[in-house]
Amino acid sequence: MIDIAHAKQEFEKYLDEYDREDEQIRLKIVHTYGVVKYAGEIARRMDCSGEDVELAELIGLLHDIGRFEQIREFHSFEPGTMNHAVYGAELLFGEKKLIRRFVEDDRFDELIDAAIHRHSDFKLEGIHDARTLFHAKLIRDADKLDNCRVKLEESIEAMLGxxxxxxxxxxxxxxxxxxxxxxxxxxxxxxxxxxxxxxxxxxxxxxxxxxxxxxxxxxxxxxxxxxxxxxxxxxxxxxxxxxxxxxxxxxxxxxxxxxxx
Known part of the structure; x- marks a missing residue:
């Protein structure tokens, strides 16, 4: 079972490790919640099950968890400084198993891992499980939708330097x-x-x-x-x-x- 309210509480605690006053950190926090919103909206428009809606929202919540360390260390979103998707997946599913802070149920670990790990790939290839592929596609769409909002609302300086x-x-x-x-x-x-x-x-x-x-x-x-x-x-x-x-x-x-x- 996925408790999205609990996951959000834990995410807020995780964010306390970072400088919320930093413009780039703030931008990514707002973006994360925007992706959660759009992931849920896409899934509901598709008449997905309640479980898949919550799964989509959880992936949205965690998809950019690697960005915060990238910003703290490099003050940049540039892919050359860090592959934030790979780093985020490793943070969640590697030795630290940070994923257990957000969801106790481990049934979806492989699916969540793949969706987060692959969400910023240039092309989405090599996923053969239908449900995993669906969620990998969904997070990419939700990410792009909120990026529309980002491009309209956030400062050009913060985005482009x-x-x-x-x-x-x-x-x-x-x-x-x-x-x-x-x-x-x-x-x-x-x-x-x-x-x-x-x-x-x-x-x-x-x-x-x-x-x-x-x-x-x-x-x-x-x-x-x-x-x-x-x-x-x-x-x-x-x-x-x-x-x-x-x-x-x-x-x-x-x-x-x-x-x-």
Whole structure:
């Protein structure tokens, strides 16, 4: 049995080990609870069982537990500093078995471990158990949904390490734009300037798994709102952003989005 209220209480105690006044820590705390909310909402829209709703929310609560140590040690979200997903899974299921602080029932350990370990993989591959694959997809969708909110509400400086004005400068790097044209997420190593990072935040929505997630993106008008938060200085960039946002909207309307095996 999963007691999500107990898990949240323990998560709050865990957070007491970190500086809640740090902007990056605060951003990730708010993000965590946003992912919990969206994970539950997607699962309920899909008429999942109560157990799967709670499981989705628990995975959402713990998916970024590795981020807090990454921020404390490196003051960065960059994947080159730490693989936060792998670190978080090891923290929960390795020698310390921190998972037992959050849930006593060990029946779901392999599923939770896989979903957290793989939630930030460039592509989700190699999971063969149907229920595990479902939850691995669900956490990725919920993560991306709250990232829409993050991109609209949080400071550009905290996300990009550059001002909003600086983020709108320059041209999209060729490799980043090629990924967009292929309807793929952007490889981290291909991002060169703040603008590339912002474009990659949009391109990640080519990796949505469920129509229920697409519905929420459409209801909130997230694609247009995220794209328009930055003022782009170059005409070429403005045109490419227009092409990207229009194509993303078409892509998210496609029935095929719902069945990514």
């Amino acid at each position: 550059a001002s909003a004005e600086k983020a709108g400068e320059g041209l999209i790097s060729p490799k980043v734009w090629e990924s967009c044209l292929r309807r793929e997420s952007v490889v981290s190593a291909d991002r060169r300037i703040p603008l590339d990072y912002w474009v990659s935040y949009l391109a990640q929505y080519y990796d949505i798994n469920f129509p229920e997630t697409c519905e929420i993106i459409d209801e909130e008008n997230y694609i247009t709102r995220v794209a328009e938060r930055i003022t782009y200085k170059e005409q070429d960039t403005r045109e490419k952003i227009r092409i990207l946002t229009e194509d993303l909207k078409r892509y998210l309307e496609m029935p095929a989005v719902s069945v990514k095996e």
